[in-house]
Every structure is written in structure tokens, then in C-alpha cells.
Amino acid sequence: xxxxxxxxxxxxxxxxxxxxxxxxxxxxxxxxxxxxxxxxxxxxxxxxxxxxxxxxxxxxxxxxxxxxxxxxxxxxxxxxxxxxxxxxxxxxxxxxxxxxxxxxxxxxxxxxxxxxxxxxxxxxxxxxxxxxxxxxxxxxxxxxxxxxxxxx
Amino acid sequence: xxxxxxxxxxxxxxxxxxxxxxxxxxxxxxxxxxxxxxxxxxxxxxxxxxxxxxxxxxxxxxxxxxxxxxxxxxxxxxxxxxxxxxxxxxxxxxxxxxxxxxxxxxxxxxxxxxxxxxxxxxxxxxxxxxxxxxxxxxxxxxxxxxxxxxxx
DNA sequence: CATTAATTGCAAATTGTTTGCAATTGATTC
DNA sequence: GAATCAATTGCAAACAATTTGCAATTAATG
Numbered sequence: 001x002x003x004x005x006x007x008x009x010x011x012x013x014x015x016x017x018x019x020x021x022x023x024x025x026x027x028x029x030x031x032x033x034x035x036x037x038x039x040x041x042x043x044x045x046x047x048x049x050x051x052x053x054x055x056x057x058x059x060x061x062x063x064x065x066x067x068x069x070x071x072x073x074x075x076x077x078x079x080x081x082x083x084x085x086x087x088x089x090x091x092x093x094x095x096x097x098x099x100x101x102x103x104x105x106x107x108x109x110x111x112x113x114x115x116x117x118x119x120x121x122x123x124x125x126x127x128x129x130x131x132x133x134x135x136x137x138x139x140x141x142x143x144x145x146x147x148x149x150x151x152x
Numbered sequence: 153x154x155x156x157x158x159x160x161x162x163x164x165x166x167x168x169x170x171x172x173x174x175x176x177x178x179x180x181x182x183x184x185x186x187x188x189x190x191x192x193x194x195x196x197x198x199x200x201x202x203x204x205x206x207x208x209x210x211x212x213x214x215x216x217x218x219x220x221x222x223x224x225x226x227x228x229x230x231x232x233x234x235x236x237x238x239x240x241x242x243x244x245x246x247x248x249x250x251x252x253x254x255x256x257x258x259x260x261x262x263x264x265x266x267x268x269x270x271x272x273x274x275x276x277x278x279x280x281x282x283x284x285x286x287x288x289x290x291x292x293x294x295x296x297x298x299x300x301x302x303x304x
Numbered sequence: 305c306a307t308t309a310a311t312t313g314c315a316a317a318t319t320g321t322t323t324g325c326a327a328t329t330g331a332t333t334c
Numbered sequence: 335g336a337a338t339c340a341a342t343t344g345c346a347a348a349c350a351a352t353t354t355g356c357a358a359t360t361a362a363t364g
Binding site for chain 1 (some may be wrong): 322330
């Protein structure tokens, strides 16, 4: 069911050196596990779970706990963005330089295929919601769910 | 920080008998625990976690596992809707009769205050997203996050 | 009130994620 | 390149949310 690259990615793949450079700049070590993880993320434009990342790595190349720690670090540095498809598992996607990674997905409820979506919630409406309720710094989390062509 | 009833609820509180009736109609028993749970939900217009529901109940009135099972049943019957605030904990809200419970929230990232939001993602745009990708039965999950007046 | 299937409590199992700690390893300095 | 030191890792144990097996209990029904 699950197709391999129906995903249209808007941002181009970052160089590994760009990524490690950013880590190094923040006074973090470029270790084997980290390079391997970044390498996986670079080649997967979809959001990946920690377990999926772990499965992509060679046997014994990196402990699962290390992946959790790496994702936490990369998240803090704004290099990956965490997505939540409502199934209680965190997923991560690499964020382009200067980008904040804000975007949404359309997920097949049958086969879990993921399509990246360009559309976003209208800014004016979000602004109005914020104002009406006196909230500041309002953002949103938005994902679409449906049945993909192959699963209908 | 957390205010008690800033939440504006659109739907009016359902009678307990209405709720139990629905359960009975589906050939399920009206047990002490279930009545107690429905009673809690009836009086709380916000999404509640299983643990919160458990805390509201009197000591020993109902096991936590029973609440998990009840929410699963009520969910299947469409009597409660599950919400996901991205913190890995499921929250549930009673759904009005005939309603599908689809709506969104604005959540304070500091104190977790929850405001129910009337706005929704534009149907035309959602339709277009579905068509463009050949998906059917598309819905969405949408929540807003920001800092509430009290926490600024 | 007896019967029966649904439901419960309790404990144990699962799953995703975090953490303590001793051993290892980058980066830096000489 | 070797010494040094803090950052990082693997591994196991700890956690938290949720699920499940099973024997005991209970609501509905006649």
C-alpha cells in the first residue's frame, strides 16, 4: 500500500556539512550516531518516528535512546520539527535553513501515506482568534486525514 | 493561573438520562462507574484526560482501567470525542446529540487554559486539498496554541 | 430471584519516552 | 600525534499512558 515517494518536497535537500556545521557552531560534537541520523533525515522528506530512524540505521550503529536524545537536541536547535499525527508517536522532519518548518500534512488513515500540504490556516482568522481571546503568540497545529487514491 | 470557566460552551448540557438511554439502546449496561463518568463529563465542558476524570471521582468509585475502557466505548458510540493537544495524553469531551463534535481549541502553553473556538478550517480549501491529491473523506485536526491574558 | 452475558478491579503486560551512570569518544591544546 | 576534558553513548532501569487477561461482580431479563 505505502508508496515510497509520492511526497512532493518543497525544500531542497541540505548538505550534510551544512547540518553538521550548525551543530558544531552550537558547540556540540559531530559524532558517528549524529551524522548517521542526519544522513537518514536528509534522505527522508517525510516525518519519521524515532523507531523508523532506528530501523534505517545499520544494526548496532546507534542506540534508540541516543536517537531520542538527538531528536531532542536537534529540536531545541530548530533543526528538526516535531509532528504529531494523533497516534501517540512523535515524528520528526528536517527543517530548512532559516525556515521555521511550519507546514501541514495529509495522511491516509488506511496506509499512512503522507503528503505535504502547501495550504495553511488563514492568518487573518488566526489573528482574530488571538485578539478575541486576548492571547499572544498564537500558532496552530493542523493535519488532514483521509483515504488516499490507492486505498479507496 | 488556571481559570475555572473561561470556556464558552456552545452546546447545552445533556441530561444524564439522555446519555444512559443511548448506552442502553446499544445494549450496554448502565453501571455505577459509567454513570459516574458520564456525570463528570456532563459537568465539564473542557476536554478531560482519563486521569483527570479519575481524580474527579470519589476514592475507589471506579478503576482507572475502567475509565479507559469506558472512553473507548463512548468513543465508538460517538458519544465522546477524543482531542489531542500534542502532549501525548488523550482528552475527551462529551458530544451533543446529532452533533459530530467537530471543533477546535485554543490552549495556553503556560497554564493549559482551554478556550473553545468557533472558527474552523475553510471547507472549500479542504475540498481543494482533497481533490488535488485524490483523497476521499478528508477531515482535519486543528488546535491553536498561545499565551493567555493571565500568563502574559 | 435465578440466569447469563456484560462489566469491573486488579495486576501484569505493552509501548513510547526518559534517565542514571560508567565507559567511550570528539574537539582542543600542547 | 598524544594528552586532556567535557560531551556523548550504550545499556539497563525507570516512567507514563494505555491495554489486556482473568476471576469475581453485577445489571438486565424473564
